[in-house]
Amino acid sequence: MTQTAQTIIGIIAEKALLQPEDLSLETRLDSLALDSLAMVELVFALEEAFDISVPFNANEPGSEGFDLSSVGAIIAAVEGLVSQKAA
Amino acid sequence: MPRVVITGAGTINALGHDLRATYEAFANGRGGIGPLDIPDVDRLTNRVGAQVRNWTATEHFDLRGLSLYDRTTQFALWSARQAVAQSGLEFDDALALRAGVVLGTAGGGLGTIDDSYRAVYGEGKNRVHPLTVPRLMASAAVSHISMTYGLRGPAFSVSTACASSNHAMGLAYQMVRSGAAPVMLTGGAEAMLTFGGLKAWEGLRVMSPEACRPFSADRNGMVQGEGAAVFVFEAYKHAKARGANILAEVVGFSMCADAHDIVMPATDGALRAMRGALQDAGIGPGQVGYINAHGTGTKANDANEAAAIREVFGPAPPPVSSTKAAHGHVIGGTGAVEALACLMALQEGVIAPTLGFRQADPDCALDVVANTAREARVDVALSNAFAFGGLNAVLVFRRM
Numbered sequence: 001m002t003q004t005a006q007t008i009i010g011i012i013a014e015k016a017l018l019q020p021e022d023l024s025l026e027t028r029l030d031s032l033a034l035d036s037l038a039m040v041e042l043v044f045a046l047e048e049a050f051d052i053s054v055p056f057n058a059n060e061p062g063s064e065g066f067d068l069s070s071v072g073a074i075i076a077a078v079e080g081l082v083s084q085k086a087a
Numbered sequence: 088m089p090r091v092v093i094t095g096a097g098t099i100n101a102l103g104h105d106l107r108a109t110y111e112a113f114a115n116g117r118g119g120i121g122p123l124d125i126p127d128v129d130r131l132t133n134r135v136g137a138q139v140r141n142w143t144a145t146e147h148f149d150l151r152g153l154s155l156y157d158r159t160t161q162f163a164l165w166s167a168r169q170a171v172a173q174s175g176l177e178f179d180d181a182l183a184l185r186a187g188v189v190l191g192t193a194g195g196g197l198g199t200i201d202d203s204y205r206a207v208y209g210e211g212k213n214r215v216h217p218l219t220v221p222r223l224m225a226s227a228a229v230s231h232i233s234m235t236y237g238l239r240g241p242a243f244s245v246s247t248a249c250a251s252s253n254h255a256m257g258l259a260y261q262m263v264r265s266g267a268a269p270v271m272l273t274g275g276a277e278a279m280l281t282f283g284g285l286k287a288w289e290g291l292r293v294m295s296p297e298a299c300r301p302f303s304a305d306r307n308g309m310v311q312g313e314g315a316a317v318f319v320f321e322a323y324k325h326a327k328a329r330g331a332n333i334l335a336e337v338v339g340f341s342m343c344a345d346a347h348d349i350v351m352p353a354t355d356g357a358l359r360a361m362r363g364a365l366q367d368a369g370i371g372p373g374q375v376g377y378i379n380a381h382g383t384g385t386k387a388n389d390a391n392e393a394a395a396i397r398e399v400f401g402p403a404p405p406p407v408s409s410t411k412a413a414h415g416h417v418i419g420g421t422g423a424v425e426a427l428a429c430l431m432a433l434q435e436g437v438i439a440p441t442l443g444f445r446q447a448d449p450d451c452a453l454d455v456v457a458n459t460a461r462e463a464r465v466d467v468a469l470s471n472a473f474a475f476g477g478l479n480a481v482l483v484f485r486r487m
Binding site for chain 2: 063
């Protein structure tokens, strides 16, 4: 697992009040009982950790192309934004 | 109990600088949301807002006063001046001794705070304007209205986020009704369209990048506005004795708390506030001809509010509109600006529309007055405010 993936899993686990080992790439976000504020905090934490801007509107989560459906999807989406930044 | 009437109203908001311009915009379906013109706007993600345009404060206030007036206070004073003029009230010594002011604001002098922080943090300056504290305090507008008219009765400000104005007007209503004051100037003001203010809101991810579309299936968030509205609430006997022109009667108020969540609304609180206000007014749901909704254009508020309205009013609720799509969400001043839409419906038989409405939402099964104003005889109007943190305040107005 990449360092990026480990960092992201750590962030998600913290917001979900879980341990990183409790999460897998397949874990679905809607199974973690994150409320809307926790989702907004999660997005903010990802932005701060990787110095990226995540497109996200709490009124229509997922509508702006950033896939928040599962842990694996978030890792892929963040890696995409990080590589865009490097390009 | 003594009846309470409205004998004067004034405003400034993105739709215009006075009552007439605001009514005309409401009636013609004209909106005030557009590209923001503020410093550092290019660093914002969402760059639309309902700004007050073409406002030159020096045309209305002297320089000595202006050194003390944050934009919020300017808006409140300008609105109060219109309201007092329309009421025809002369505050002689006996009246001034008992008359008071209660205004709602969520942020107070945020522009002053923003400017001062920019100076010390951004520009590295080591001093700010000497009158920064009296300019930024949330009660500044109340004090300046009190001093301008010599009002020496109860005077205070109320801060309950987006319900601030409705709480303020509800308290003014209760004070006049109880005999604590014969006249109260009341309403609210907000000027939060600053870089810092908008950055804070941006963080919550609830702002629309393009438009406010309350109750529309494709709504994607709120748009912030700014402005004020101030009213003269007066004991009916007092108004009648001096032959005053009465705009409408205030007949009911209720406030309650959700005790649920700091941002998500609860249906139970909204419906208890509406029911409570109708009970306070002694009016049945069937008599209500118009509801000015809180209608923020967020997914959460609008569906919750619609469910509460249907619970209170049954399967065929009265016409509903949210004027936030026109004047933006004026935050602590919003209930005051929205009360103008209730006054217009009662006085002129015209219901202000919900702009930006494109598609009915099954989660908001209401008779939404969409995009164009509707003519209707309205005898009773309800005005909802459901703030973050579950603080609810609902007012009921009646045609005279």
